[in-house]
Amino acid sequence: MKPEDFTLLANLVKDQSGLVLTQDKIYLLESRLLPVARSFSLKSLEELVQAIRMRHDSQISKAVVEAMTTNESLFFRDMKPFDQLKRVVLPRLMEKRQAGRRIRIWSAACSSGQEPYSIAMMLKEETALSAGWKFEIVATDLSIAMVERAKAGVYSQFEVQRGLPINYLVKYFKQDGDKWRIDAGLRENIQFRPYNLLHDLSPLGQFDVVFCRNVLIYFDQPTKGKVLEAIAKRMPADGILYLGGAETVLGISDRFQPVPGERGLYMLTDAATGATRPAPPEPPKPLPPFPARTVAR
Missing domain, CATH: 1.10.155.10 (Chemotaxis receptor methyltransferase CheR, N-terminal domain)
Incomplete structure (x- = not known):
């Protein structure tokens, strides 16, 4: 070349x-x-x-x-983030949101959908935790093809064997030929949209929890800082950001600081929020229409 x-x-x-x-x-x-x-x-x-x-x-x-773009993904990837969500993140957020009983979660760069479906399955399993609450999951990816795959919720035998507990496979999937189709109820609980992290994020609204794992590693330093700045603006003062195990905000952004004792979890710094209490939730703006995919021949 x-x-x-x-x-x-x-x-x-x-x-x-x-x-x-x-x-x-x-x-x-x-x-x-x-x-x-x-x-x-x-x-x-x-x-x-x-x-x-x-x-x-x-x-x-x-x-x-x-x-x-890299589209590597698997169900319950690394497992620890989902345990943290159940054990640490949601209890803290829910304690402060008793009035509205609503939490919004964003899976950024969701690839073929395993991450948001893993979150949805975890919430479904934790009935004592989630009863009476509204959880909104928004999943986005740059690739329209990946978003279409995620929205369909159909996976190969190889894909469902990667990280998915067998009892979850039996409970939340139905076999369709040589493929596995995820439960329609779980699909309906997630809003899938093509979206570019480099674009204005305000149309997506505000999120209490943001999963942006294993994305920043592909960017240069200025782009990492730009993305973290944009994400910070989409979060309330007590919001939580997930990054991948090999990612950090150190030397890149002063908008976030690590959550003590919890690897991969980040919270907004006092300097970033300028607040001591959670900001009121911001209603999401309407998302742009799902574009039709053009296939060249």
Whole structure:
């Protein structure tokens, strides 16, 4: 691949998704983008790059960005975050929200949906904890294809074997041929939407809990800071942020500080909120309509 072609593609991906591609990822570009080129009746990566340069085709650009995003996910990934949600986070929040009895949770970069479905299953199991409460789960991802997969809630045998307890498989899934389809009630409890973390987040409303795990590792420092700043503005003073085990806010943002004794949990700093009490919940603004997916032939 020509250096100038790599630069064009890398800049396109970074500008639209925040993902940073280095020269050692050329093999990844080639393996993932050749199928994209063929789907647009282009014979090579050179023709794909030329089409982007000449046509400024938003559909091609969008397909390139979606192909380069990482969509690794599994049910109850790492397990500890879900235990923390049940044991630490929800009890603290619910104590302060007795009047409204409503909690909003955001699964950012939800990929094919395993994380928000894991949250929904955990809440369903904890009837003593969740009885009489309204939990709103919003799940977003940059990739329209991944959002469509998540919304369908259909998984392979391999996918349901990764992290999902067998009793949950029996209780919340039905076998459909060689696939497993998640319970319709769980699907209805989650609002799936395509959304870019680099865009204005205000249309999503305010969230008491934000899962943004294993996302920042793909961004450069300025982009990490920008995303954390935007998330902080979507949270009340006592909101909780989840990051991945290899991620941190140290040296990136002063908007969050670690929750003492709880790895991977972050709360807003006093300097960030300027408040000693939780801010009143902000009604969510209407989300943009779910776009129809265009498939090039």
